[in-house]
Amino acid sequence: MMDEEETKPLRYLLRQFLSPEECKELEFIHKSNSTIGYRSNVFSTTLSHLIATHSPHFLLPFVPIRERLKDKVEELFGCQFQLCIEFTGLISYGKDFKGGLFHFQxxxxxxxxPMAGDVSIYTADDRNIHSVDEIIEGERLTLALWFTRNGDHDEDAKIISLLSNDMFHSSINVPKPFPGSDNMYWFSGDAMSDQKSGFDIRWARIIMLGFDIYSSQEKSSSLDLMEPLQLARESELYELKFVNSLHALQVVQFYCWKASELLNSKYDVETSxxxxxxxxxxxxxxxxxxLMMENKELAEMVLSCSSCAENGQNIFDWISFSTSIAAFEAYIGNLYKExxxxxxxxRKHGIVHSVSFE
Structure with missing residues (x-):
């Protein structure tokens, strides 16, 4: 006879395990870097993708969270062995969404x-067969971690190898982001639908936050999103050129994340x-x-409609935006140094972990 414990579903729900600020930072990273995920209607941000797009510094906020979750899983399930992390990724199907309830069979x-900061932990077997309701509107942002006993699937080894083989660790300056191919950012919502009817994720996120993108590239019917771009708002053009679309998106998302903190900041900036x-x-x-938002209605339905005003920036001005650029450079500079x-x-221990420098 099968032991009762073997048939009992093993799952835990931890309320507010992540702080609001941790959630906000992960949201910023995801909305600044996500691409089309493993399904056509999913956005994802993986650690390997951050490295590949010259944004390895964004790994750092994940590190202490991964450690705490791993320790909690080992504690709750009474593991007599050390688990390995097989996968870490942000997946969105957010804040403003309808639907998306998580069901166990x-x-x-x-x-x-789904509530911001809550963590659901469960075994990946037939005792925890589950499903997620369709997202009717907006984004549902999830931090997913998979744990394994099999060291052959250890994600840390892969991350360390990618970082060690890369040029970043030997460079003094923070690398500028380099986007993947454009099709990685084109969202149509359905693999069976017309791929031309959709929107570019990078472009749409910037537009939804009240900005426009301007390019002086000569071709009137196309745009190379890996080339320098400028931002505009209403009838004004900001003359500073961003390296590419991903760089512009990261700055805009940072501005909206940190809007309230920037009101009384003391950064010395030269306003472009x-x-x-x-x-x-x-x-x-x-x-x-x-061209880049062929289906505006789809973009408005799928993407969160949150604005910078929700974070304390009710009135936009370019001086505050210039301040946010200086703050962004300081933020990524500190992450890159760490x-x-x-x-x-x-590399020495073969584990991605928090390192004390005291």
Whole structure:
């Protein structure tokens, strides 16, 4: 006869395991870097993708969270062995969404209502068969971690290898982000639908936050999103050029994440010149917007409609935005420095972990 413990569903629900600030930072990283995921209607951000797109410094906020979750799993399940982390990734199907309830086939709790900071832990076997309701509107952002006893599937070894074989750890300056191919960012919502009817994730996220993208590239019917771009807002053009679309997106998302903190910041900044858009420039913006957001209604339905105003920035001005660029550079600079200092210890022990530098 099968032992009762073997048939009992093993799952735990930990309320507010992650702090609001941790959730906000993960949201920022995801909305700044995500691509189309393993399904056509899913956005994902993996650690290996962050490395591949020249943004390895964004790994650092994941490290202490991974450690705490791993320790908690080993504690709750009474593991007599050390687990390995097989996969870490952010997946969104957010904050403003409808639908997305998490259901277990049997046992308690049967249904989990997603709440920011909560963690659901369960065994990956037939005792915890589960499903997720369709997302009707908006994004549902999930931090997913898979644990394993099999060291052959250890994600840390792969991450350390990618970082060690890369140029970043030997460079003093923070690398500029380098996007993947454009099709990795094109969302159509359904693999069976017309792939041309959709939107570019990077472009749409910037537009939804009140900005426009301007490019002086000569071709009127196309746009290379790996080339330098400028940001505009209403009738004004910000003259600073961003390295590419991913760079611009990261800065805009950081501005919206840190808006309230930037109100009284003391960064010394040189405000880039702001000029009025000419009629030809406005037409160029509209032309490119229609090209990169062919299905505006789909973008509005899928993407979170949160704005910078929710984070305390009710009135936009370019001075505050310039301040956010300086703050962004300081933020990623600190992360990159910590990454450079941590990597030798990671290689030595073969584990991605928090390193004390005291």
């Amino acid at each position: 049997d046992g308690e709790p049967t249904t989990v209502v 010149k702001v000029v009025h858009l000419s009629q030809s420039q406005l037409l160029r913006i509209d032309s490119l917007k229609s 990454l450079q200092m941590s990597l030798p210890d990671w």
